[in-house]
Amino acid sequence: MFRKKLMYLNRRAPYGTIYAAEGLEVVLIGAAFDQDVCMAFVGDGVYQLKAGQDTSGLGLKSFSPAYRALGDYDVTRLYVERESLEERGLDAGDLMPLTWEDEDDDWAEKSSIHVVDRAELTRLIDAQDVVFNF
Amino acid sequence: MALQINGKTLDTDEEGYLANLSDWEPEVAQVMAESDECDLTDNHWEVINFLRSYYEEYQIAPAVRVLTKAIGKKLGKDKGNSKYLYQLYPYGPAKQACRYAGLPKPTGCV
Numbered sequence: 001m002f003r004k005k006l007m008y009l010n011r012r013a014p015y016g017t018i019y020a021a022e023g024l025e026v027v028l029i030g031a032a033f034d035q036d037v038c039m040a041f042v043g044d045g046v047y048q049l050k051a052g053q054d055t056s057g058l059g060l061k062s063f064s065p066a067y068r069a070l071g072d073y074d075v076t077r078l079y080v081e082r083e084s085l086e087e088r089g090l091d092a093g094d095l096m097p098l099t100w101e102d103e104d105d106d107w108a109e110k111s112s113i114h115v116v117d118r119a120e121l122t123r124l125i126d127a128q129d130v131v132f133n134f
Numbered sequence: 135m136a137l138q139i140n141g142k143t144l145d146t147d148e149e150g151y152l153a154n155l156s157d158w159e160p161e162v163a164q165v166m167a168e169s170d171e172c173d174l175t176d177n178h179w180e181v182i183n184f185l186r187s188y189y190e191e192y193q194i195a196p197a198v199r200v201l202t203k204a205i206g207k208k209l210g211k212d213k214g215n216s217k218y219l220y221q222l223y224p225y226g227p228a229k230q231a232c233r234y235a236g237l238p239k240p241t242g243c244v
Contacts, residue, residue: 028241032197061193066241069192072200 004129005036010045012134014064015055020048021063023134028066031073038077039070040121045134046084049095049113064096071100071112079124082117139165151233155189158236166234170225177213178222178231184208185235195237198228 008027014020027039041049048067055062070078078098085091098112116124125131137144137152139161145153150166152158163182167174174182184205188196196204198216206214213219219227228240 025241028194028197032199063193065191065193069194069196069200072196072204 003034003036005127006030006038007125007128007131008037008039009125009131009133010039010041010048011043013044014048014053015058015060019134020045023132024063024066026132026134027070027075028073031075037075038079038124039075040079040081040124042081042084042121044088046080046088046090046095049078049080049098050090051094051096067096067098070098074100076100076110076112077114078112079121080113080115081121082115085115137162137165149233149239151239152236155236155238158186162236163234170230172223174234175222178234180209180213181205181219181222181227181231182235185231185237189235189237195232195240196228197240198226201228201231201240 008023010020010023012019027037031037053062053064070076080092080095085094092113092115095113099109100112101107102110137146139159144157144162147153152162163174163179167178172178185195185201188201188204198219202214202216202219204214205219208214216227223230232238232240
């Protein structure tokens, strides 16, 4: 079967709007269709992956732990734009560690997070069949 | 819809899933199983308890494919397959067991 290349492009901070939570839900639901899926995080979207989030003051359920399930759903490529991190005083060390287990490599644990620069991300976006924008 | 447990009334959604996760107690699973004419064995409870700890960790109810793989890793290959899980939960292992476990309907079950 022809597998489409799908990218879920996340541009917004995790709380304050429903985009990030709904976008993640769509990724998890869409994972059932066995397509070639990746996610990208640009602009305030990089905050979605920031470690140590506490939503208790917001009265909202934290959905950060759900990102850790992405590997189980075979979503194993999360591209984070380097410039967006730098513009916000962040680097890869500020992000949640997210991993997946490679069944073809004796279940070796590998990082799902790939920090890429803007030019590389542009190429990746260009290479997709479909880009979902959240 | 609602469920009567130990003199309390617990709200459920239109498909019978608990409205409030914190309402869950083991009797919830018993009462739901009785109305499905399903006898809960230790093997059933193993899946229910697995789902509850999965939800605790990831805050989502796993899709059936993910559940099957994760059970296989945790409890062994003889349990991590569709045949075994469908024997326990003929209405769909993720959907039915998540309901008994007090979880929402699985994310990614279509």
